Amino acid sequence: MKLLLFFGFVAVALAEVTRFEGDKVFRLKPTLDAHVTLIKHLAKSIELDFWRPDSDDLVTIDIDVDIHVPARYLDMVYITLEQGGVAYEILIDDFQSAVDGQADSGASPRAHSYTKYNTWSEIEAWTNTITSSNPSLVSKQIIGNTYEGRSMVLLKIGKSSASPKPAIFMDCGFHAREWISPAFCQWFVNEAVTTYGSDSAMTSLLNDMDVYVLPVFNVDGYVYSHTNDRMWRKTRSRNSGSSCVGTDPNRNFNAGWCTIGASSNPCSDTFCGSTPESEIESKNVANFIRNNKSTIKAYLTIHSYSQLLLFPYAYTFSLAADHSELLKVAEGASAALTSLYGTRYTSGPSAATIYPAAGGSDDWAYDLGVKYSYTFELRDTGYYGFLLPESQIKPTCEETMLAVKYIAAHVQKNL
């Protein structure tokens, strides 16, 4: 037993962090069916990391396809693209430098900061301090544990009231590598507690409503993206009959589950899981929302990247019953966001705006009856992609606050 523990310890201590020396990110521009076929064929024969869309199954004609290519496949990718006549550009020429370059905020790497990418242990400790320093505004609950046994910490922000208040539910960190997302949830909580009482919109929002914030949904994946593989996306659950790990949590909800834009292959980055809510993280969140269905009026889920504000549906091209209102609010929110730094967003229903994909939490929440269901895809449009430098956390969060507050004000007005 002691020996096992010892070897276990050594294994953890020696766990290699993946390095990316010589890797590149390409943007491919398929304009013919033959190009699409070629890209899919390439994806089957070598290990490509799809950045956008999320996997090779989602590649279609006339969309930009951003792929991270490991150094050892570069020659083959160049030759294939040239021979197949696929237009491309290089988005990131030196991948490892981009990874190293993220930490450009000057914040201490050892303490929590709103302008750096905090580790899970920093975020978890922060949930305690932000709660205890703002007892009249913030409360904390654990909605369950992750696959690896970490706590899923949910913060409730709002002026306390005798009767239950209508609420907004917002989560961050579905996909592990989208680090700007948890940074936004932390920023939002801080803004809420520091501007309550001075900012009239925030004050009135938190007087009338509660905002539930889940700073990190996929905690295990987030940890793994810090300790082992910066490009990890999925959960960390084991799959029976496969050595590939993890499920895409945003393909794991019960909304047209695994019918389109999702994979039944456990090795895919868009694996839908063995059943809807097979992931304990999805189940915990779905249970919480189901149990509070009568109070939850809006569901916001924060991803990156692409600068999009999406709403149902993703599992079908049919328009949602509330399409025109959802679109109008999305356009207002995007305009508010753009007003600060000129960052341009596209709004629309997911299927037509990015691609059809079933099993998303946004569609699931909407079909449950949460009308204002939105997915944000934060900065950027692929220059840094998932490797957005820390120096962009502040402007990204500031502009996103305007969009979230715009949606919240609309929800509040329509209670």
Ligand code: ARG
């Ligand atoms: N990039 C996100 C994803 O594919 C977009 C989510 C949009 N909503 C959806 N239900 N697919 O997970």
Ligand code: ZN
């Ligand atoms: Zn995502």
